[in-house]
Amino acid sequence: MNKNFLLVGLGNPEKKYEKNRHNIGRNFVIFLAKKWNSSDWENNKKCFAEISYINTEDKKLILAKPLVFMNNSGKSINQLKRFYNVPLKNIFVAQDDADINLGDFKISYDRGSAGHNGIKSIVDYLKSKAFFRIRIGIRPFSKTRKKAGDFVLKNFTLQENKILERLFPIIEEEINNKTKN
Numbered sequence: 001m002n003k004n005f006l007l008v009g010l011g012n013p014e015k016k017y018e019k020n021r022h023n024i025g026r027n028f029v030i031f032l033a034k035k036w037n038s039s040d041w042e043n044n045k046k047c048f049a050e051i052s053y054i055n056t057e058d059k060k061l062i063l064a065k066p067l068v069f070m071n072n073s074g075k076s077i078n079q080l081k082r083f084y085n086v087p088l089k090n091i092f093v094a095q096d097d098a099d100i101n102l103g104d105f106k107i108s109y110d111r112g113s114a115g116h117n118g119i120k121s122i123v124d125y126l127k128s129k130a131f132f133r134i135r136i137g138i139r140p141f142s143k144t145r146k147k148a149g150d151f152v153l154k155n156f157t158l159q160e161n162k163i164l165e166r167l168f169p170i171i172e173e174e175i176n177n178k179t180k181n
Contacts, residue, residue: 002133003057003058003059003060003061003087003090004060004062004084004086004087005059005061005062005086005091005092005179006031006062006064006077006080006081006084006086006092007061007062007064007091007092007094007175008025008027008029008045008049008063008064008065008066008069008073008077008080008091008093008094009023009025009026009027009028009029009030009063009064009065009094010023010025010026010066010073010093010094010095010096010118011023011024011025011026011027011065011066011070012026012043012069012070012168013066013067013068013069013135015052016072017153018041018126019155019156019173020152020153020154020155021069021096021151021152021155021156022152023027023096023152023155024094024095024096024136024138024164025093025094025095025096025134025136026065026094027138027164028094028134028168028171029063029064029148030065032063032065032172032175033052035053035085035169035172036062037052037064038052038054038061039052039053039054040052040099041065043063043067043158044080044083045064045161046079046083046103047064047076047079047083047138047161048066048067048068048075048076048079049064049065049066049067049076049079049080050064050065050106051063051064051080052064059179060084061179062084062086064077064080068109069116070113070117070118071117071118071120072121072142073093073118073121073122074120074121074123074124074125074126075125077091077093077119077125077126078122078125078126081126082150084133085087088128088130089130089131090179091131091132091177092131092132092133092175092179093119093122093132093133093134094134094136094171095116095118095119095133095134095135095136096116096136096138097114097116097137097138098136098138098139098151098152099137099139100135100136100137100138100139101137101139102138102139102140102160102164103137103163103166103167104137104167105134105135105136105137105167105170105171106135107132107133107134107135107160107174107178108133108135109130109131109132110129110130110131111129112129112135113129116181117127119133131133132178134171134175135155136167136171138152143144144179164174
């Protein structure tokens with residue numbers, strides 16, 4: 001039985017996007033790498049991603065930050081899947097979700113993109129939607145509706161970052177539970 005797990009954080013690779021709402025998936029994977037004391041990040045040019053590893057007695061966790069832009073994430077994830085021989089059911093993709101309130105998250109499996117271009121790209125490249133999505137809410141609490149393109153490329157406020165600091169360990173626990181079996 002294959003015990004390789006791939007945990008990918010979606011976002012944009014350039015420094016100017018580091019703290020954007022759109023990069024919450026990428027920031028979650030960085031959080032996991034620190035929390036789990038994974039290996040140093042290394043550039044895997046074949047997979048268009050930075051990779052970090054965690055080996056345990058019964059499984060290998062591959063953490064990845066694609067070095068392609070969000071809307072082309074599938075290119076990287078498809079290569080990672082092949083290179084590390086990861087079954088679809090062991091792929092977890094952390095992403096931003098403007099339909100979920102900040103501070104909330106949902107983990108879904110084998111679902112459509114719901115309009116998220118990064119997920120659309122992954123489904124197109126993998127020719128399947130049978131992977132886990134860690135949908136991390138970024139919807140603001142205000143009633144004012146903002147254009148998604150403008151909103152997702154804005155940085156989180158200090159107050160919003162404090163919410164995420166409490167949320168990330170809760171999501172981590174869910175991931176631990178799902179990768180135990």
